[in-house]
Amino acid sequence: MYLEMRNINKSFGSFRASEDVNFSVEKGELAALLGPSGSGKTTILRMIAGLERADSGDILIDGKRVNDIPASMRGIGFVFQNYALFRYMTVYDNIAFGLTVKKAPADAVKNRVHELLRLTELEGLEKRFPNELSGGQRQRVAFARALAPEPGLLLLDEPFAALDAKVRKDLRQWLRDMIHRVGITSIFVTHDQDEAVEVADSIIVTNKGRVEQVGRAYKIYKEPETAFVSQFIGEPVIVEDFGKLNGYEKGDFDRAIIRPEFVEAFKSDNAHFKDIITYSQKGVIKDIVFKGSALELRLNVNGVEVVTHRSLERRPVEVGEEMNVIIYRLFAVKDNTTELMQNSYLLKDDPTGEKLEKYLYSDGGYFAG
Amino acid sequence: MGYKKKKSTRFLMITVSTLFVGLMLFLPLVMVIINSLKKGFEFYLQAVSTKTVISALKVTLLATVITVIVNTVFGIFASILLTRFSFKGKQLLQTLIDIPFSVSPVIAGLAFIMMFGRMGWAAPFVDAVNNAFGWDIKIVFAVPGVVLATIFVTFPFVSREVIPVLNAAGSDEEDAAALMGAGMFTIFRRITFPHMKWALLYGMVLCTARALGEFGAVNALSKTRGETFTLPLEIDALYLSGSADSITAAFAVSSILVLFTVVLLVIRCVLENRSKKAQEEQKRR
Structure with missing residues (x-):
């Protein structure tokens, strides 16, 4: 030292x-x-x-x-x-x-x-x-x-x-x-x-x-x-009522930090996500901000506002459009402690991450090629 | 841009200012020179080389030189103290330094009489010092009193000019130099002094100009013509003696001060430009 x-x-x-x-x-x-x-x-x-x-x-x-x-x-x-x-x-x-x-x-x-x-x-x-x-x-x-x-x-x-x-x-x-x-x-x-x-x-x-x-x-x-670090690093969006989101229970926690990369928003006819579409819930686009390299979408999901980034290469979206939203994970915060929480639906159905792997990375998957 | 819209406004303002400056400032000075030469150049030379005038010139120059030195040293100390240290009563000290600006010089002169005069509270100290060293220094109604009064009156000029410059410069460079192991004197010589240089000179010029012309405070403390009189007092004495010759002589002696003023004005103008430039450079950074 x-x-x-x-x-x-x-x-x-x-x-x-x-x-x-x-x-x-x-x-x-x-x-x-x-x-x-x-x-x-x-x-x-x-x-x-x-x-x-x-x-x-x-x-x-x-x-x-x-x-x-x-x-x-x-x-x-x-x-x-x-x-x-x-x-x-x-x-x-x-x-x-x-x-x-x-x-x-x-x-x-x-x-x-x-x-x-x-x-x-x-x-x-x-x-x-x-x-x-x-x-x-x-x-x-x-x-x-x-x-x-x-x-x-x-x-x-x-x-x-x-x-x-x-x-x-x-x-x-x-x-x-x-x-x-x-x-x-x-x-x-x-x-x-x-x-x-x-x-x-x-x-x-x-x-x-x-x-x-x-x-x-x-x-x-x-x-x-700590709660502070989870809120200071990255692009944190603070969500109070995260129990309203599919796959999460609020329990004793005060609130949650959801970064844009934790959120997936896709159109209902997107074939890549057909295996897990049942775990998703509807979200309406409230606002679209052009960030240069990507779009920033603000969505209202069951009364909760979440933010995600969307590649410009994907199909265009518009304000008011209904999307299917899945939150992969989030940081749940209580006092100054923080805990990484995985989507329980995904976890139950896909504990090894096999399906996630398939729809994201397999040959026909989202990030393929 | 607000005022520049109308051409006539501009013309009017220039005319008024020029006329005012010309009538109130420039013309009187020209009149001094004209009057001083009214009885010919020979008379002029004679008038400015009498015993009392030479003595007054000497006293004036002596008082001015000592004043500028003392006030420069004090001004540097005060500016560094007031910009680089924080302590209780700093605001009060800053206000005290400015006292000469708000107190009438005559009162300053009287205050010195009260202090060092025969009945003054500081008189025993002066006596004690004189006894101890076998000196016979008198302060009131003597040259030391003249010097003290001049110092008092011109006290704030240097620090007034230097303080804003040091504030603008900040202490980062001094901190950086100290961190690299530079001592106090090195820091002053290589960093602080170059910052304050032009402002310091400008303050010294202002101090000189004011010291040369001081009348009120000196008048209270100087009563012997030909010994402790300064140029302004000598001029006053000549003028009051009333004969046509002595009035012309008064103008002749005045022209010496006017000459000093013109020289100082030129230096001042140059310095003001330099220090403004230096400050702008600092602001740009």
Whole structure:
């Protein structure tokens, strides 16, 4: 474990910014601190950096407790949210700053800066000032500047927040590749789950100062452990009366989270679904939203509103049309616990998933070919 | 765009403003120069090189230089304190710094008399210091009093200009530099100072202009012509003595101050442009 957070607590006045925070990050791993704004993720990052002090608990970097070590001695590179590039210094001086303040010899500084300029593809821009750069170039300068003193741990505070949508997408991949190439242990803060899922190896989900779940991106997406995570990740639709849906009993649960991919809506003459049409129930299309790559359908199923995506390759549908709807599964929520619930009709009739397999994946199946 | 619609409105506004500025500001200054040369250039040179005028010029320059240095140093400290630290009573301190803007300079001068004069509460301290070091420093009705009064009056100029600039710049860059191990002095020299540079110079120019022309506060504390008088006091004395010659001499001495003003105005104009540009650059980021 390169970084370990043990029972960290932090309050600002009466506001508890961190409550019993525990997690660790392996060497060379790229981790995301993901949570809504005000969830305490930035406070955690700032405590690791030494910009805030933890009230209690231990922060270990490379096995050493660093709580009492000043920020500048922790061997950390920090990329600020708006990059905080030195406006009155050139790109070269920006990158060299961390080395020159530590009185590194001039030729060592020069070599290191040129190495980083090459790495971040900023060669030829070293004499420019930050305001003469594009958003993406600025991010790369900030990245190079943080890496220059060869830190053991790289921290990035919302590294994509200051960029416009198109550049953001390109840079996600760039940053991911670059961090893996350099091999530096990194943690970045984000409130954007797409960003976390796409860029990070592992994700730490925070809410109200607590860590909700830690794990691989895939696992967090497929197997949320708390009600909060199931509602925060993916495209959740909250359904109170999910007992009205075929195949489910509400029991003690408060409500359910139904993601669009959990819902199948098909026309009654669709041959692929003829085996399971008896398990479906009628749903009327209330609204259709064109999302570019797919349609988003809002359906009224027995008084419950559910959402599903529909491929543009399928037959056209219209508002008011009656569809047959099956909910494969959902996350049932009680307090802050969540449970994956399978459609009991499907489960009873098809416990091994054989039929599902057949109508979806067999030669004549829905996803065939 | 609201006002720009009618051409006649524009014409009217330009005419009124130009006339007003011309009549109220520019013409009087021109009259000073014309009047100062009324009795010929030789008289002019004579008038500005009398003993009392030279003495007044020296006192004025001395007071101005000390004032600008003190207020610049204080202004930098105050701006950093008020923009980078939070503490109890910050709002109060900010208000206190602005006092000279709202208090009449004459009152400021009288306050110093009350403080350092023979009966003043600070007089024993001054005596004690003088005794201890064998000095004989007088404050009231002496040059130190003039300097103190000038400092008081021009106190807020520098911090007034610098504070908004530091607020706009934010402290991110300083945090970043500190995180990389830069010390306080390095941070100031390489990051904070370049941010405030133009605003600081602009504040210093304003401070200089005001210090050169200060009358009220200095008048209360300076009573000896030829020793503690500043240029404005000397001009006043010449003018009040009433003879035609001395009135022309008063204009001649005034023209020195007008000359200073013009030079400062040009510098100010240049600096204002530079600091505006620098601020716009910051806003763009």
